[in-house]
Amino acid sequence: MPMTAEPHELLEDDFLKEVHSFDFWFQAVEGYLLDTEHGRDPVLVEEPMEEVQRENLISTLCNYCVGETAALEASSGMISYAPNRSIKIFLSTQVVDEGRHLEVFLHRLRELGVQDPDSEILQRANPALLKFKEQLLEYVDSRDWEAAVFAQNIILESLEFTVFGAHAETADPITQQVLSGVIKDERRHMGFGENDLGRRLALTPHLRPRLKKIKRQLDMLVMETFAGTLRETGASAEDQARFTSNYLATVARLGVDL
C-alpha cells in the first residue's frame, strides 16, 4: 500500500486492509491504553459512594459482563467462517477487545467488594439480556454470518456504545475512565458491523427481509435490556431517547428499519 499523508486518498481496498489490520488496532489502542492499569489511570483513588449507588453499579457491571461475554464468545466463534482473511484478522482484534472489557469490568466488581463475581452475575443478570445472548450464540453456532454480524455488531454494539456513553456521563471517576476506553473500542466494532452489512446488502438486497425479521425478534429483548440498565445507571429519559435514535438511525441507513 502506498504511504500517504491524507488517509482520504487511499483506495477503498487499501483503506479496508489498513483499518482491519492488527497493526492498525495495535497503534490505535496504544493511544488510549498506554500507561493504564485495568483500563484506567492507576493513581485514581476511589471516591466515597452511597450504598444504593454501589449496589446499582454492581448490578450494571454484572450486566456489562454478560454483554461482553456474549461478544467475546460470538466474535471468536465467527472467525472460522468469516468471509475473508482481513475480516478474520479484524475479528481477532475484537476478541482481544472483548476479553479486555470483560476483565476490566470483573476487576471493577472486585474493587467494589464483590468476592465472587460469577455468582453475582448469575443473580443480577437481566433475563432479556441472557435471552439475547442465547439467540446471538445460536446464530454464531449455525454459521449464519449476516445474522451474527447484525445481532452482535449492530444491535449489541449499538446498545453498549450508547449505554456506556450515557453511564460515563454520570459515573464515578474510576468507572468513567474504564468506560471511556471501552467506548473507543466499541466504535470500531459497531462501525465494522454497519459497513460490512451495508456492503453485503448492497450486493444481496434479498437479505434485507430476513434481517428485518431478526430485528423484530430481538428488538423487544434489546429495549428491555436498555431500559433496565439505563435505570440502574441513573440515566434520564433523554438518554433512552438518544439510544433509540442512534440505533434506529443505524438500521434505517441499512434499510432494515421497517
Added chain:
Amino acid sequence: MNDPLQAEAPTQGKDTKAPPRQRYVLDETGFNEVPKKYRKFYRRFGGEGDTLAPNEVLCPVCMVVVRSSRELRPGDRVYCMPCFSRLVVVEANGRLEALPVY
C-alpha cells in the same frame, strides 16, 4: 480513476468557475483512537454548539469529526478510520454533511 469517489469533486463546471479550494494545515487535536500518523485527521465532536470548519464533516456512524487538509465539497469522499466508514460529502440543510457509502 476507477472509483468515482476517489476523484476530487469538480471545482469548476463547464460554464462556471468555482473558486479554488482552501488548503488547511492540520494540527493534533488530542484525538487518540487511531494510529499516530492519522490522528490529526479526526477530532471529537463537541455537541450542538460545535461549528464545523469547511474542511470538516461529522461521521453519522460514530459521531467523530472527520478532517481533511483541503476544503470539502459535495461529492468528495472521506474515510472515518475510527469506525471504518467510507463517507461521501453532501450538502443538506444548508451545510456539508456526510453519508456512509457501503
